[in-house]
Amino acid sequence: MAEQKRRFKVVIDGKTYIIIGNASDAHIQAVTQLVNDELTQIKSLATTLDDEQAAVLLAINTVSDQLRLQTKLERLEKENEQLKQQLAAQN
Template identity: 45%
Template sequence: MENQKNRYKTKIGKKVYTIVGSESDMHMDAVATLVKNEFQSVKEMLPEIDDEQAAMLVAINAVSDQIKLQEKLNEINGETQVKE
């Protein structure tokens, strides 16, 4: 049952998106809220850009944040291995 796919609908900007995945509704609510907030923030900072450009900036920022977090995790894991 763990791999059961759920359909989750959310509106971001002017479009409704259906997200398919095995995560809980609570998880998808958190993801959707974060993306909506980031999208709105980009649109407020750069009102002249269209929704597609805003979405691309949100994606770029998300990947950048993911890389930074992975680097921190690698650093922490490296420090742990040195201590062992």
């Protein structure tokens, strides 16, 4: 049976949002905290950005980080598979 989606009320950059998903409370809290921390950092470094520009920059940074981590994960999975094959060949 699929997990039931829940509604989460979060505050990001002083604005309230409703997020619907099947994540845990702890996960949503961690995501909210990270988004708020990143927005605060972006706004402190680039004080001329408006809210929308800061949000777009945060999205770009987040997707960039995700792609970098995805590439690393794929490389590690490939290395892991190669090591498994080497180990199997030794046995």
